Amino acid sequence: MSEPFSKRRSALRTRLAAAGLDALVVPQTANWYYLTGFTGEAGALVVSRKGTALFTDGRFTTQAREETRGVRIVQQKGSLYESVGQWLRAGGSKRIGYDAGALSVEQFRRLRRAGGRGRKWLERSGVVEGLRACKEAGELAQMRKAAVLAGEVLESVLRLLKPGVREVEIAAEIEYRMRREGASGAAFESIVAFGERTALPHARPTTRKLRKNELVVLDLGAILAHYCSDITRTVYVGRAPKRIRNWYQGVLEAQQAAIATVRAGVECGEVDAAARRVLAGYGLERRFVHSTGHGLGLEVHEEPRVARGQKQRLAPGNVVTIEPGVYVAGVGGIRIEDDVAVHLQSTEVLTRIPRDLIEI
C-alpha cells in the first residue's frame, strides 16, 4: 500500500462538506490510524475543512511526527478534550460533528466548554466507520494474508490437541505461532474451549485439561499489518456421537446458507436470517444465541453488523465474518466461522481451510 492516508482524509472532507460540517472530532484509535497512520494509543484527531490536527501527550508526540504526513501534531495542555476544544475555537470552526457513542459524557462536556460560544455540536456517528467498511484493494490484500495466516495457525495447533493438554497451553501456542508468522499480535484473546466449556461462546482459556471424547472450539485471529482476521473451527477428540454430528451438520449448513446469501446489495439481516432458517430446520434456532457475524478490518468488530433485522445493505469492499453456532449449557457448543469479502459481482471467502468436522 502506498500512502493512503491523505486520500482518505480527502474522501472524509468531501463527506463533511456534504453534511454541512466544518470539522469532525475523531476519538477512536482505529479511525485516527485509518486517517493518518498514527499508531499511538492515546489522543484525538480533528479533521476540519482546512486541515488535520492530532492531539496527543508527551509519550506519543515524536512517534506521531514520524508516522504522519500533512498532519499538525499538538501536544495536549491540560486535558485532551480541553486542548481539542480550544483549537476548534481558535480555528473558528462553527458546525462540528462528534460521535455520541465514542465520546464520554465527561469528554464531551470538556470539549463543549473549551469550545466556547458560537459552536454548534452535531451528532454524527459512524462517518469514518462508513469509509472504513468499504476496503480498498490494498486493505483487501492485507486481509487476505491475515485470514490465511489465521487458518494456517489453526491447522498447525490441531496436532497439539492430545488428551492432557491445557486450554491455556493451546492459547499460548496460537499467539506465539501467529507472531512467528509475522502477526503483530492476536486480534482478540484466543478462545480455546474444551468439553462442556465449548457451550460458552466467549470462553476464556483456563487450565482445564483435554479429555477423550469431547468437543474443542478454537476461535482465533491475527493482526497483520494492522488488519484483523477471525476464524473458528470445532473439533471432536474421538469419534463424534450422533447428536454432535447432527448439531455440526446444522451449523455447517447454516453457515453455508449464510455465505451463499452474502452479495452486494443484500440486507445484512437477510444473511442472518438465512443461517437462522437452517438452524430452525434442525430445531436448534434457540441454541444460536448471538449474531451471525460482524464486519472485520482494522478492528475485529466493525461495520457492517450481520444481525437480526439489520437493514444495512452489503456493499463491495465489505468484509464480514459468518459464524453461526449452537450452545447447550453443560454439554457443549459448536461454531464455524469464516471471513468473507464482498465484491461487485462476487463473494470471496478469505479463510482457506476445510470446514468439515475434524475428528482427532
Place this chain on the structure above:
Amino acid sequence: MSEPFSKRRSALRTRLAAAGLDALVVPQTANWYYLTGFTGEAGALVVSRKGTALFTDGRFTTQAREETRGVRIVQQKGSLYESVGQWLRAGGSKRIGYDAGALSVEQFRRLRRAGGRGRKWLERSGVVEGLRACKEAGELAQMRKAAVLAGEVLESVLRLLKPGVREVEIAAEIEYRMRREGASGAAFESIVAFGERTALPHARPTTRKLRKNELVVLDLGAILAHYCSDITRTVYVGRAPKRIRNWYQGVLEAQQAAIATVRAGVECGEVDAAARRVLAGYGLERRFVHSTGHGLGLEVHEEPRVARGQKQRLAPGNVVTIEPGVYVAGVGGIRIEDDVAVHLQSTEVLTRIPRDLIEI
C-alpha cells in the same frame, strides 16, 4: 483468595449509603469483575441498596451464571443501557450514581430515557476504583506473583538479544514465556525497542533488527489470575558510551529517589517531584516526557496516578509503578520501571530483578 466479591459489594453499599445513592451504574469490565467475578467482555452492572444485577447479551449469560453468586443475571433486551434503565425504573431507585468518564454520551442518553421520570442522576466517578486502589491481602499475593513472573521473563529473554534478532521476535518470546509460566496473557502490548526507537516511550515492536552498540528497552507485564504487573529494563548491546551511562545513572537515581519517597500518607505529586528533581540535576528534566508512574491492579493503569501535582495521598494497599525515563529523539531512550506496594509502615518493591545497566 476465598470468594471476595460479596464482601466488596457490601463495602460498596456502605459507600453508596454514605453518599446518599440508591444505586450505582458500573460500566467498566474491571469493576464488574472486582464486584462479581464475571469475566465476560460485554455488559453492565448495577449495584443497588437492594441487590446486584448484571446485564449482558446471549454470548455471556451462561458464563455469567457460572461465574457469579448472589447476582441477578439479566439478558439485555434491545440496547444494553435501555435494559439497565428499565430495571432501575422498575426497582424504583431514585438517586442513581454514574461515572461520566465511563459512559458515552449515547449510553447515558439511553439510560436516562429508559429510566423515565423520578430518577436523579448523580455524577460519581471513581467509587469502585477507590475501593480497588487499596488491595486486599489476597490481591497483593497475586500481584507479587505477577511481578516476579514478569521479571523472570524479562531476564530470560535477555539471552536472545543478539545482533540480527528482530523486535517482533523478542515480543513473541515474551508473551509466549509469560503464558507458559501461567499468565493468561500480556497486561499490555510488550514494548521491545532497539536503537533510536528506544526514544519512543511507547514504541510498538517492528521487524527492525538489533545491531551492535545500541540501546534496547524492554517494557512488559503479565496478567496472572487477573492481576497485572509492569516492568521495564534498559540494556546496552556492547559497551555503553559515556553519555548513555550518564543518562542511565540519572534515570536510576531518579527512580531510587522516587521509590524512597513512596510511603503511606505522601502525596503522589511528591513522588513524581522526587524523580524530576534528580533528573534536573542531570540536566535531563525536559527529556522526561511522561508521568513517574501509575496504579496497577486488575488494570495496567489505575488509581492512584503518580504525576506532577497530584494531591492524592498514597494509602496502604496501593500498588504503583515507578518508571522515570529520558528520551532523545533520533538517539535513544532509557527507562527503568518497578512495581511498588505501599504498606502501613513500609514499602515493598514487588519486581525483583537488578536495576543496574546491563551490557551484553
